[in-house]
Amino acid sequence: MFLVKLFNLIQGYVTIIIEGVFPERFLNICARRGIYLWDVKRTGKLSLSANASVRGFRLMRPIAKKARCTVRIKKKRGIPFYIYKHRRRKAFAVGAGLFVLLLFVMTRFIWVIDVTGNDILSTETVLENLERAGLKTGMLSGKIDTEYIRDKMMISLEELSWIGINIKGTTAHIEIKEREQKPDLFPKDEPCSIYALTDGVIQSIDAQNGQRLVAAGDVVKKGQLLISGALDSKTGEGVRYVHADGEVMARTWREITVPIPGYAEEKVRTGRSKSKHMVKIFSFYIKFFTNDRISYTNYDRISYVKKLSIGKDMVLPFSFHYDNYYEVEIIRRETDRNEALDIARSEAKNRVKDILVVSSVEEESQDTLKITYECLENIAQKKAILKGETNDNGENT
Amino acid sequence: MKKSKKERLTELLDMPKEVILDLPKLTLYSNNQLTIENYSGILEYTSEHIRLKTADKTVAVSGSNLELRTITDIDVLIEGDISKIEYI
Numbered sequence: 001m002f003l004v005k006l007f008n009l010i011q012g013y014v015t016i017i018i019e020g021v022f023p024e025r026f027l028n029i030c031a032r033r034g035i036y037l038w039d040v041k042r043t044g045k046l047s048l049s050a051n052a053s054v055r056g057f058r059l060m061r062p063i064a065k066k067a068r069c070t071v072r073i074k075k076k077r078g079i080p081f082y083i084y085k086h087r088r089r090k091a092f093a094v095g096a097g098l099f100v101l102l103l104f105v106m107t108r109f110i111w112v113i114d115v116t117g118n119d120i121l122s123t124e125t126v127l128e129n130l131e132r133a134g135l136k137t138g139m140l141s142g143k144i145d146t147e148y149i150r151d152k153m154m155i156s157l158e159e160l161s162w163i164g165i166n167i168k169g170t171t172a173h174i175e176i177k178e179r180e181q182k183p184d185l186f187p188k189d190e191p192c193s194i195y196a197l198t199d200g201v202i203q204s205i206d207a208q209n210g211q212r213l214v215a216a217g218d219v220v221k222k223g224q225l226l227i228s229g230a231l232d233s234k235t236g237e238g239v240r241y242v243h244a245d246g247e248v249m250a251r252t253w254r255e256i257t258v259p260i261p262g263y264a265e266e267k268v269r270t271g272r273s274k275s276k277h278m279v280k281i282f283s284f285y286i287k288f289f290t291n292d293r294i295s296y297t298n299y300d301r302i303s304y305v306k307k308l309s310i311g312k313d314m315v316l317p318f319s320f321h322y323d324n325y326y327e328v329e330i331i332r333r334e335t336d337r338n339e340a341l342d343i344a345r346s347e348a349k350n351r352v353k354d355i356l357v358v359s360s361v362e363e364e365s366q367d368t369l370k371i372t373y374e375c376l377e378n379i380a381q382k383k384a385i386l387k388g389e390t391n392d393n394g395e396n397t
Numbered sequence: 398m399k400k401s402k403k404e405r406l407t408e409l410l411d412m413p414k415e416v417i418l419d420l421p422k423l424t425l426y427s428n429n430q431l432t433i434e435n436y437s438g439i440l441e442y443t444s445e446h447i448r449l450k451t452a453d454k455t456v457a458v459s460g461s462n463l464e465l466r467t468i469t470d471i472d473v474l475i476e477g478d479i480s481k482i483e484y485i
Contacts, residue, residue, distance in 0.1 A: 023442070024438075024442050027442065028438045031439075031469060034469075036468075037467070038466060038467045039464065039465075039466060040442070040464060040465035040468060041464050
């Protein structure tokens with residue numbers, strides 16, 4: 001219904017008054033000839049009012065004659081009539097035209113570059129490189145050669161494994177896949193041996209290449225040779241050097257000592273706050289505050305940016321920036337023993353978060369907490385073979 | 398009432414009657430909106446009474462503030478406070 005009304009408004013329609021002894025006859029003939037009438041109302045004993053399209057109205061004169069009615073226009077409605085009425089108001093027309101033109105022009109530029117998928121690379125670096133490759137905000141979106149930019153980016157940033165550039169409306173969506181970081185590899189074709197990274201007890205040893213020198217259950221010291229890349233040749237003469245490879249899982253112990261804090265820090269808002277609001281047009285900021293300085297020593301800043309856009313992708317270069325500053329007081333609160341221990345424990349746990357912990361033993365004193373973690377980790381470390389080295393510190397298996 | 402051949406056929410084939418037999422189809426929402434399809438002409442229209450000619454009978458609608466919301470050559474949409482629908 002709303003769409004029909006909108007369509008009628010765009011097309012323009014007339015409200016007519018039909019007067020006659022038998023106006024029903026007029027309605028019937030109109031219906032039969034396919035002239036659409038709507039909102040027919042009885043206004044008096046001999047008169048009706050109705051709405052009809054402009055085109056329909058033009059066809060009504062002979063019908064009115066036939067039905068012995070008179071038809072006259074009461075009101076003209078819709079955009080065509082509106083434009084006709086205001087045709088002499090030049091400034092108005094120029095304003096309306098300018099608005100449409102501006103909107104049209106504005107939506108032809110790139111205003112937002114949206115980078116997603118970057119983990120190692122910072123968004124700034126990506127944006128910087130994009131600018132060098134020829135993509136920055138304020139560019140005509142039609143002039144962007146995405147293929148060229150893609151190639152340039154792939155060359156300039158070696159962390160990239162894939163980059164997708166999608167231009168939608170005024171937004172450039174940059175999707176990034178980063179290359180898997182290379183592990184610290186020892187060159188594959190050079191001979192090496194595997195040594196222990198830390199002290200520990202061997203849990204399992206899986207030698208893919210080289211000679212195994214320790215067995216599960218053995219206690220090893222840091223730097224001890226675990227898998228040798230120096231092989232005795234089968235004939236018993238000379239030594240063959242290979243690239244030893246394998247995984248040595250071992251139980252290790254890590255001792256971590258953390259202080260037990262006597263107090264906890266907490267932020268409490270004092271209730272005083274300041275707000276700074278700005279309007280950004282292109283890259284200019286219009287400030288709506290006079291005092292630039294924030295006098296609070298400690299504060300929370302909460303920012304909110306509202307971008308003006310048509311739909312989701314048609315972002316226009318206007319945005320509203322709301323910054324609220326809340327003064328906070330940092331209060332040191334005495335903590336009880338349990339709470340303090342919890343804080344210490346989470347601090348200690350944080351330091352071994354990348355390692356698989358099997359069990360832990362705690363030892364607490366007045367102001368420190370010592371935790372010994374028993375961990376399970378790969379202690380294999382590749383190092384070049386010292387020439388002349390033989391397997392004299394292990395028995396051949 | 399004896400049914401005509403055509404009527405029996407439509408019943409046998411389960412076809413919509415308003416299409417084959419040119420019978421009027423009235424759709425009434427509560428008492429304020431009535432659509433009449435397959436009418437052949439408006440006989441009377443005032444804000445209290447509307448009479449419509451259909452293939453076999455005349456449909457008379459009474460009420461108050463009756464308006465003809467739309468008129469096309471196949472249907473009429475009546476809006477207003479409808480109190481009575483009669484076949485004459």
